[in-house]
Amino acid sequence: MDDYKTHLDNLSEIRLMMQKASKFISLSGLSGVFAGLFAIIGSIGAYWYLEIFLPEAKSPLVFYSLGLKYSSILLILLWSAFILFLAVLAGIFFTTRNSRKKNLPLWDHSTKKLLFNLIIPLGTGALFIFFIVFKEYYLLILPASLIFYGLSLINAGHFTYSDVKYLGYIEIVLGFIGLLFPAFALLVWTLGFGLLHIVYGILMYYKYEK
Secondary structure, eight states: OOHHHHHHHHHHHHHHHHHHHSSSOOOOHHHHHHHHHHHHHHHHHHHHHHHHTTTTOTTTTGGGOOOOHHHHHHHHHHHHHHHHHHHHHHHHHHHHOOOOHHHHHSSHHHHHHHHHHHHHHHHHHHHHHHHHHHHHHHHGGGHHHHHHHHHHHHHHHHSOOOOHHHHHHHHHHOOHHHHHOGHHHHHIIIIIIHHHHHHHHHHHIIIIII
16 A cells, blocks of 8 residues: 555656746746736726826727827837836746745746747737838737737647646637627727636636645
8 A cells, every 4th residue: 555655646746847847937927917906007098098188089099090100109109118027027026036935946948938938929910010100000000919919828738737828719709800890899808818817827827826
């Protein structure tokens, strides 16, 4: 009986070692929660700007009907970059803290694979959105960001917790909903990047960190 238990313990230890070697498991759920909070703050700020400074628009949710000026576009892009910076900063902080807590290396082969498979779709999406802005197809900006972000999560999910892929599937579905109903694009984006991140982060935190 003792030998059987010893073998089970050894197998569990080997499995854990293989998981550590092949997957990035330091990802913190709290980083998702804060990313969601920052996304909600960002969407509220964007809505406030469009509502206050573009009163001629019937609905600030309908981006393609705004006739945005380049100064407005630049301000919104800078605001978006600032929100993204805060989200990334929070992600680095909580993931680093989780890595130290689990006594795992933060930068190793699995981290490189995760980032590479995350950056390729995200970079493609960023370039795609740049051309959207250049061509003034504002209708596509928010849904496109959800779709490419979802593709990035699915791609990166092979190298971290599989739960990430399910988040990616939902983000893609929300992106297409935003395309079908452009009047609600900002609300759908807030749901995808804001509320969904918070729920996902809480679930991840209690599943893997508690």
